[in-house]
Amino acid sequence: MDVRGDALGAPWKSMSAEELENQYSPSRWVVRLGAEEALRTYTQIGIEATRRARATRRSLLHIPYGDSTGETLDIYLPHKAPEAFPVFMFVHGGYWQCGSKDESAFMVEPLTAQGVAVVTVAYDIAPRGSLDQMVDQVTRSIAFVQKRYPRNEGIYLCGHSAGAQLAAMMLLADWTELGVTPNLKGFFLVSGVYDLEPILCTSQNAPLHLTLEDAQRNSPQLLMALTQPADPTCHVLVIVGQHDSPEFQRQSREFYQTLCQGGWKAAFEELRDVDHFEIIENLTQEDYVLTQIILKTIFQEF
Numbered sequence: 317m318d319v320r321g322d323a324l325g326a327p328w329k330s331m332s333a334e335e336l337e338n339q340y341s342p343s344r345w346v347v348r349l350g351a352e353e354a355l356r357t358y359t360q361i362g363i364e365a366t367r368r369a370r371a372t373r374r375s376l377l378h379i380p381y382g383d384s385t386g387e388t389l390d391i392y393l394p395h396k397a398p399e400a401f402p403v404f405m406f407v408h409g410g411y412w413q414c415g416s417k418d419e420s421a422f423m424v425e426p427l428t429a430q431g432v433a434v435v436t437v438a439y440d441i442a443p444r445g446s447l448d449q450m451v452d453q454v455t456r457s458i459a460f461v462q463k464r465y466p467r468n469e470g471i472y473l474c475g476h477s478a479g480a481q482l483a484a485m486m487l488l489a490d491w492t493e494l495g496v497t498p499n500l501k502g503f504f505l506v507s508g509v510y511d512l513e514p515i516l517c518t519s520q521n522a523p524l525h526l527t528l529e530d531a532q533r534n535s536p537q538l539l540m541a542l543t544q545p546a547d548p549t550c551h552v553l554v555i556v557g558q559h560d561s562p563e564f565q566r567q568s569r570e571f572y573q574t575l576c577q578g579g580w581k582a583a584f585e586e587l588r589d590v591d592h593f594e595i596i597e598n599l600t601q602e603d604y605v606l607t608q609i610i611l612k613t614i615f616q617e618f
């Protein structure tokens with residue numbers, strides 16, 4: 317392919333190292349605050365939401381779904397937990413090297429108030445875990461939830477940023493060897509990265525040590541082009557913020573297009589006036605547009 321063709325198909329290939337670093341540093345695109353303050357605020361809101369969730373909701377904390385110390389999850393139950401309920405699982409972001417379930421219970425209050433159980437998933441971030449291990453861990457966390465709540469009214473998987481890559485990989489998971497097919501009814505992929513190759517050229521790769529092969533094996537954008545939907549009725553909503561970087565917006569749009577071409581029931585939303593972090597922070601609010609989209613999807617109110 318000539319240089320022009322390459323740049324058209326993959327505009328990041330013609331970017332300088334500095335520009336690529338910028339495009340893949342979400343906090344630098346926050347307009348309401350400085351980059352460091354934006355990251356601090358995100359963590360604080362997550363910690364506070366988690367504290368409130370644990371104080372006000374019935375919770376089962378640090379439940380192991382596997383043998384590794386990182387393989388635990390938290391379950392937050394609706395108040396008068398009925399026999400059966402939908403389950404919303406959240407896979408946190410942080411470029412596979414930071415973040416934790418213990419500061420990620422943003423959406424617990426509004427969702428449990430409507431009868432939805434919320435599960436926040438921990439996985440072994442780098443340098444302890446490799447990306448292949450993280451994908452395997454998230455797969456097993458979903459199988460664990462299905463086995464624990466076999467009569468669930470649907471599992472809805474949400475991932476943010478790097479967590480959206482992990483969640484998107486679940487569209488391609490092979491459940492046969494786990495002995496259970498989870499009742500996955502919807503995906504919410506928020507401000508994600510679906511083609512990992514550009515990450516190789518950024519400082520984010522220092523603790524990850526991704527090779528080109530690792531990146532390709534874990535890029536749902538590449539893998540999705542080669543597969544058919546396991547369940548064509550499963551909703552996949554690809555969401556990005558107006559103030560996400562152009563590269564993050566391109567990644568979401570192209571992944572959405574690939575999902576459509578592959579026959580998935582996909583939708584795309586660019587949410588106005590929000591950046592990479594505000595989208596998730598706002599899930600603490602019942603009246604936020606994305607909280608409402610999630611509730612409408614779960615309760616099929618269209």
Ligand SMILES: N[C@@H](CC(=O)c1ccccc1NC=O)C(=O)O
Pocket residue numbers: 340341342343344355358409410411412415476477478479
């Ligand atoms: N150092 C990164 C941090 C970051 O990307 C991030 C932080 C918290 C949750 C998600 C994030 N992004 C992707 O996973 C930045 O520049 O914003």
